[in-house]
Amino acid sequence: MRNVAIVNSVHKSSTGKIGSGLHKYLLQKGYNSFFCYGRGLKQIDETHYRIDRVFEFYLHALLCRLFGAQGFYSQWATRRLLRFLKTKRIDTIYGIGLHGYYLNEKLFFDFIVRNNIRFIYIMADEYPFLGKCGYSNGCTNYLSGCGNCPQKREYPRSLFFDRSRLIYRIKQKAYSQLRKAVFVGPEYTIIASKKSPLMRNIKTDIVDEAIDINLYYPREVAKLKKQLNIAEEKIILVCVAPLSYERKGCKYFMQAAEALKNDHRFIFVHVGYTGDISLCPDNYIPVGFEANQSKLAEYYSLADLFVFPSLLDTMPNACLEALACGSPLLCFNISGMPYIADETTATFIEAKNVSQMVDVIKKTRKKTQDTIDTCRAYAVQRYDNQKYYEKLLDAGKSIN
Numbered sequence: 001m002r003n004v005a006i007v008n009s010v011h012k013s014s015t016g017k018i019g020s021g022l023h024k025y026l027l028q029k030g031y032n033s034f035f036c037y038g039r040g041l042k043q044i045d046e047t048h049y050r051i052d053r054v055f056e057f058y059l060h061a062l063l064c065r066l067f068g069a070q071g072f073y074s075q076w077a078t079r080r081l082l083r084f085l086k087t088k089r090i091d092t093i094y095g096i097g098l099h100g101y102y103l104n105e106k107l108f109f110d111f112i113v114r115n116n117i118r119f120i121y122i123m124a125d126e127y128p129f130l131g132k133c134g135y136s137n138g139c140t141n142y143l144s145g146c147g148n149c150p151q152k153r154e155y156p157r158s159l160f161f162d163r164s165r166l167i168y169r170i171k172q173k174a175y176s177q178l179r180k181a182v183f184v185g186p187e188y189t190i191i192a193s194k195k196s197p198l199m200r201n202i203k204t205d206i207v208d209e210a211i212d213i214n215l216y217y218p219r220e221v222a223k224l225k226k227q228l229n230i231a232e233e234k235i236i237l238v239c240v241a242p243l244s245y246e247r248k249g250c251k252y253f254m255q256a257a258e259a260l261k262n263d264h265r266f267i268f269v270h271v272g273y274t275g276d277i278s279l280c281p282d283n284y285i286p287v288g289f290e291a292n293q294s295k296l297a298e299y300y301s302l303a304d305l306f307v308f309p310s311l312l313d314t315m316p317n318a319c320l321e322a323l324a325c326g327s328p329l330l331c332f333n334i335s336g337m338p339y340i341a342d343e344t345t346a347t348f349i350e351a352k353n354v355s356q357m358v359d360v361i362k363k364t365r366k367k368t369q370d371t372i373d374t375c376r377a378y379a380v381q382r383y384d385n386q387k388y389y390e391k392l393l394d395a396g397k398s399i400n
């Protein structure tokens with residue numbers, strides 16, 4: 001294990017943070033590491049390689065919508081990637097988000113098998129053990145090989161044809177040929193993956209995701225409170241999630257705010273709100289997408305309670321980052337949520353139950369230094385990204 005490539009759909013976002021962080025770690029350890037990503041900045045430096053072209057990305061997305069075969073239509077981009085991997089004599093590949101309209105998975109896996117390359121699949125969602133979907137969302141069709149997909153029109157969207165069984169079979173054939181591979185992910189993902197016939201004879205390992213605890217730490221928030229015009233006595237609920245992603249459940253956060261609009265103890269702050277501001281109740285402060293991570297850490301630190309009402313997530317970075325900034329969590333008891341924290345740092349309620357959410361919020365008080373210290377200590381002990389990268393490196397070394 002000497003020449004390593006990390007393959008992901010993007011170089012930013014949550015999976016981008018995993019890829020870029022691992023890349024930097026490997027470089028520091030003396031490995032010849034290359035971060036290959038589907039779309040984003042053209043050229044960062046010689047250790048980064050953008051796989052796709054803008055036109056090819058949109059073509060893949062269009063053809064997927066018309067004909068349904070996600071993972072088929074990026075042959076040019078994939079062949080460029082494979083030539084790059086061959087030129088760099090890559091012997092180990094870390095795959096993260098292999099979906100995203102930039103990769104022909106059949107060509108990619110054929111290359112791995114043919115060249116006897118070590119492969120570590122970081123399961124950042126459920127896509128590796130399903131057919132075409134990123135999350136099962138309660139569907140069990142994957143237990144019998146997919147087909148009749150109830151999420152045909154969800155990402156990756158197909159307007160006409162259901163190709164979920166075809167994509168499933170391609171994965172099945174590819175996985176059956178892998179001889180030097182391990183699939184890693186948080187406990188929830190590993191448990192869920194074991195149900196899938198795709199994962200027969202696949203080696204798996206539980207590895208929590210992680211964050212940069214030196215970036216996400218409790219911040220001074222007096223200036224931010226003044227900027228947002230929040231009185232000192234207010235109890236602050238914060239949600240950081242894009243409104244446009246329905247699965248993130250932001251509407252439940254807004255419904256809770258609406259239910260408590262006459263209880264003047266509370267103020268709701270939503271970072272990632274891109275909707276009509278006129279729809280927000282008076283106790284609701286909409287904030288757009290925040291790219292500056294230091295500023296984002298201030299918003300996390302602002303929360304007396306960090307509310308993350310997602311319905312589908314394996315291990316959401318926003319929750320880990322909020323914990324590291326000293327804020328306790330309120331999440332739905334669904335998907336990977338219950339695996340991210342314990343009762344000392346989080347409360348879990350029935351999914352979509354706004355009444356329960358309101359009840360918990362009513363009991364919330366301004367957080368103390370003890371609360372901040374407890375949440376921070378939990379995050380440092382469990383989610384330190386340096387420990388995470390070491391585990392990923394060990395996973396690669398463990399493949400014979």
